[in-house]
Amino acid sequence: MTANNTLEPKVYIVGAGPGDPDLITVKGLRILQNADVVLYTDSLVSEDLxxxxxxxxxxxxxxxxxxxxxxxxxxxxxxxxKSVARVHTGDPAVYGAILEQMSLLKKADVTVEIIPGVSSVFAAAAALQTELTVPELTQTLILTRASGRTPVPEREELQSLAAHHCTLALYLSATLTKKVMRELIDAGWSPDTPVAVVQRASWPDQLIVRTTVAGLDDAMREHGIRSHAMILAGWALDPTLVEQDGHRSKLYDKSFTHRFRKGVTAHE
Structure with a gap:
C-alpha cells in the first residue's frame, strides 16, 4: 500500500474474522477500505463490515x-x-477454499497476497472463556471436521484423531453429531467428557451450549443448531477448571528459570 493508500492491482485474500466487524485485522480493514473491487462471502461475512x-x-x-x-x-x-479484496470468513487458511482460487490466479499471472484473520475456533474459545491448551491436561489442539458429504482422508477419520484424547475443534460438523458421538466413544472418550458448542461465534445472536459427548446430539436438536457452529470437545472445556488451583504453567512459576527471570527455591 502506498502513502496515499492506493493498493497495487492484485488480489488480496482477506480474513474477515468470525463475524464481529471489529475482529478484522487493522491491515485487513485498510485493504477493504481502499480496494477497487470487493468480493465477499455474503452468507458468512458481516454486512456491517x-x-x-x-x-x-x-x-x-x-x-x-x-x-x-x-x-x-x-x-x-x-x-x-484494479485492486481486489477477496473477503473470506474467519481465517482463509482453514476451510477457506482458497487453494483452488490461487491455482487459477497463478495460471493467469495474477499476484495474490493473503491477510490472516481470526478463526471461529478462537472466537468460540473467547466466548467460552476457555484455554484450549491446559498444562498437565492437554497441550494439543486438533482442528478437523467429521466426514460427511465431503469425505476426509481415511487416516484422518475422527476416531483416529480422537485417540490422542486432546482438545478437538470440529468445523462443519453440526449435522453430523450422532457420528461425532459414536466416533469419540469408540475412541475411548468418556460419555461425560465436556463439550461446548458455539453457534455464530461473535455475532449478536451468538448461542453457547454446554453439554457432554453423550448429550451432544440431543443438545444440538433441542437448540435447533444445524449450521454455523463450532464444536469443541475435551477436558479443557470443563467449566470448573477456573475454580481449581492446579494446571499452572511453568512460565510464571517462581521456581522456574528462563531467560527473563531466575527461579528461586524454597530456601532462598
Whole structure:
C-alpha cells in the first residue's frame, strides 16, 4: 500500500474474522477500505463490515457464484489495473477454499497476497472463556471436521484423531453429531467428557451450549443448531477448571528459570 493508500492491482485474500466487524485485522480493514473491487462471502461475512468499503468500490457477493465466475472477476479486475479484496470468513487458511482460487490466479499471472484473520475456533474459545491448551491436561489442539458429504482422508477419520484424547475443534460438523458421538466413544472418550458448542461465534445472536459427548446430539436438536457452529470437545472445556488451583504453567512459576527471570527455591 502506498502513502496515499492506493493498493497495487492484485488480489488480496482477506480474513474477515468470525463475524464481529471489529475482529478484522487493522491491515485487513485498510485493504477493504481502499480496494477497487470487493468480493465477499455474503452468507458468512458481516454486512456491517462490508459497508466500510469505499463508496466507489464495486462490491460483489460470491455466494451465488461458482469458482470460474469468482476467478474471472478477479482476473478481469486486476488486468484493468484494479485492486481486489477477496473477503473470506474467519481465517482463509482453514476451510477457506482458497487453494483452488490461487491455482487459477497463478495460471493467469495474477499476484495474490493473503491477510490472516481470526478463526471461529478462537472466537468460540473467547466466548467460552476457555484455554484450549491446559498444562498437565492437554497441550494439543486438533482442528478437523467429521466426514460427511465431503469425505476426509481415511487416516484422518475422527476416531483416529480422537485417540490422542486432546482438545478437538470440529468445523462443519453440526449435522453430523450422532457420528461425532459414536466416533469419540469408540475412541475411548468418556460419555461425560465436556463439550461446548458455539453457534455464530461473535455475532449478536451468538448461542453457547454446554453439554457432554453423550448429550451432544440431543443438545444440538433441542437448540435447533444445524449450521454455523463450532464444536469443541475435551477436558479443557470443563467449566470448573477456573475454580481449581492446579494446571499452572511453568512460565510464571517462581521456581522456574528462563531467560527473563531466575527461579528461586524454597530456601532462598
Amino acid at each position: 462490508i459497508a466500510r468499503a469505499k463508496p466507489t468500490a464495486n462490491v460483489q457477493k460470491s455466494a451465488g457464484m461458482d469458482l470460474e465466475e469468482i476467478v474471472d472477476l478477479m482476473i478481469t479486475s486486476t488486468r484493468a489495473g
